[in-house]
Amino acid sequence: MTALPTKSQHKPAAAVAGVSAAALSDEDIPLYEARRQIYPQSVHGRFRQIKWIVLAVTLGIYYLLPFIRWDRGPDAPSQAVLIDFPNRRFYFFFLEIWPQEFYYVAGLLILAALILFLMNAVAGRVWCGYLCPQTVWTDLYMAVERMIEGDRRERMRADAAPWSMEKFAHKTLKHSVWLLIAWWTGGAWVLYFADAPTLVVQLATFQAPAVAYMSIAVLTFTTYTLAGHMREQVCTYMCPWPRIQAALTDEYALNVTYLYDRGEPRGSVKKAAVLREKGLPAGDCIDCDQCVAVCPTGVDIRKGLQLPCIQCGLCIDACNTVMQKVGRPGNLITYDSEASLEARLAGKPFVQRIVRPRTILYAGLIVLVSGLMLTALLGRATEGVAAIHDRNPLFVRLSDGALRNAYTLRLTNKKLEERSFILSIEGVPGGQLEVIGDNADGLVVGPDQTREIRVLVTTHDKLAPSASLPLTFRLRDKASGLTAAVTDHFIGP
Known part of the structure; x- marks a missing residue:
């Protein structure tokens, strides 16, 4: 993750070496911190399992959907989902959308935006953490990376070591698999624009249109670059959604939250036990940094909600594993709302409100738009x-x-x-x-x-x-x- 510290937050290397920071001019203090490599550690738990299921389902749909057949009668395309540019048609199973019916596509986009707003109002950036294509493909690339190069410590040790035949072989194999995934991602995309089995044969025999090869090349490059190399940079700097959702959320939205009222003050297991014996406050957090180690964007959730945090819940799984080992209650990090945390600190009872004016408004708009589209579809003239x-x-x-x-x-x-x-x-x-x-x-x-x-x-x-x-x-x-x-x-x- 690349942080954007202020001049006062950034500690110059000269100061570390013993040079007084006061002796440095403003020109000597860099405004931006160089990107540090993130090595996410593997983790097991409920949210990791959910992410694996979502990954399998979404990628399965994306890669296999073009091959599903749908009988529309003679002289009609038999591909279930097809964007037919030459004939100016969009086929989606039993639906056939003509160019003058583009309002259906506009309605779907409005519906998707409203669903995204509702998801944000209920559970924060749940889209970013589980369903976003950048997250899904990055998860797949990380899984390949772990299978070939090992987990966090092995990768860090290998990257710090000088080049060897073993290191070269591992890197070559990893990037080859990444490129293969990226290539098939681009190949699957073009299959939505022509009959999939026919185009596959044409691609294999080098008889496909030039635009198909160009599209595959572009998508191969972007998938390989974004999921393999840029990763958290896409979420932090390129994607506008983190900034938009901050204006749409409220204090009742569920977000991945560190319960600092329960976790602080931090300390080792032994230190916490001694403090509790003396009747002094001791937090459950043992400062193991496992929540940071498993985070795909390198966020320390204990510092509060941050823009790079994609709300994937992996830190919850990591923390629960540690809490179980040290014999403390789980969910020190959990999905919680700001209102709940404030009420708990004030010693007041609190009931989480999923149904509230904001969610009712979004749900009502979703029903309204869906109803209008369904009415238009049922009354559609032939x-x-x-x-x-x-x-x-x-x-x-x-x-x-x-x-x-x-x-x-x-x-x-x-x-x-x-x-x-x-x-x-x-x-x-x-x-x-x-x-x-x-x-x-x-x-x-x-x-x-x-x-x-x-x-x-x-x-x-x-x-x-x-x-x-x-x-x-x-x-x-x-x-x-x-x-x-x-x-x-x-x-x-």
Whole structure:
């Protein structure tokens, strides 16, 4: 973790060597501390187990989802989740989203933000600690690192030792596995944009589009760099969420908290026992620093809530293991709220409030947005029509005195079967409809397609003084009777 100390907090090396700090000028004191390498130690416990489960589930979904099949009928893609850019479609199991229905994607993004706000209001940065892609892939990279180079002490000893064949072999193997994971991460991403089995064969035979190889290369580089090398720097400096969530949290949110009222004053087991025998205060914390050793961002949770802390709960597992060994009660570090800690210090009873105005508001908004999206989805039309009036000229006066307007119509058929439509007009007295090159009573649109047609509307009747009438084009499915309509204007002199 890279700290950002002030000048007064930073202790110059010269002062350590015996040189008076007063003799140093401001120019001699660096403003930034160089990054120190973090060697997280392995830990076992409830929260570590939860993180392993989340890692397995999320990575399993990410890597395997493109290969799940979904039958949509003939001439339709059979991939369950597919972003089909050439045909401008997004398929998600039984859903098919068209470009003009992007509001569904916007709704999902709003829903995701609200869920994130609710998670923060209930349990702080639980997203960062368990579900964030940076956390998940970093956990995977750390697991590979431990398997190859050993745990914390072995890695620290190996890094401090001079280079040898064994050290070179371990480093080479580790980075090779990291690159392999990064490569497959990028490869899995591009599979969401084309038929996965087909693209895998094309990639293996070097027949895939160049953009696929470029995308894989970029994602391989970013995954390898962010999860393998930058790690906690991403959470501390690159990610905006720690700063945003600080403005959204309150005193009732559960966060990983060191119970300093119970842990202080710190001391060894023997020292604490002597103090207790004398009736003097003695804390449960034995200052073993295991909470710091297991932290993936190098945070000392005993200093309070800090921006680099991702609330993963690994320090809880480490502390509980130590407390069990020394015969003290567990949960010296636990998920607790600031309000609970203040009430305990004041000797007042406290009941944790998960349900409160903030969480009710977020939950209510989630229900509202979900309801609106579900209503729109259930009432979704499978046919549509859009009209564009010719702008030059706006109208034409025929030799017999009739007025004519021209339009371009786009008919939409969202079903996976061919359909025949009837086109009619409303709103123009004596209006006559003509479809250029086709019959208005039998407009055929292919399955899951749109069709553009040219339409002429003519009338011999005189227009109202406004010289503009609202005109409605109505499209009706011959088989089902379902209709769609669009309103434009019929313009005259």
